[in-house]
Amino acid sequence: MTKTNDITSKGQKSGWKDLALAIVEKAVTDWRYLCNGGEEVKHLTFDELEHFFKTDCATYAMFLDTTADDIWQKMKDERMLAGL
Numbered sequence: 001m002t003k004t005n006d007i008t009s010k011g012q013k014s015g016w017k018d019l020a021l022a023i024v025e026k027a028v029t030d031w032r033y034l035c036n037g038g039e040e041v042k043h044l045t046f047d048e049l050e051h052f053f054k055t056d057c058a059t060y061a062m063f064l065d066t067t068a069d070d071i072w073q074k075m076k077d078e079r080m081l082a083g084l
Helices: 004-035 046-061 068-081
Strands: none
Touching: 004 046, 004 068, 046 068
């Protein structure tokens, strides 16, 4: 028999994972936009995103099947391949 608290707990975990994934995906999308020649603007710069990947990303990556270090390495590799 499943308790209500167990269901709520699982739902909250899923919700946090979905939110974490959306935040990291947005940062990756923004990074790739810049790597593809997109224009840096006030809060969309390599410096801002680098700060996210090096510091804040770890908070979200703990909900995902990867690490912040792995994500950051992939982003650096993509930037290097773009010649930036």
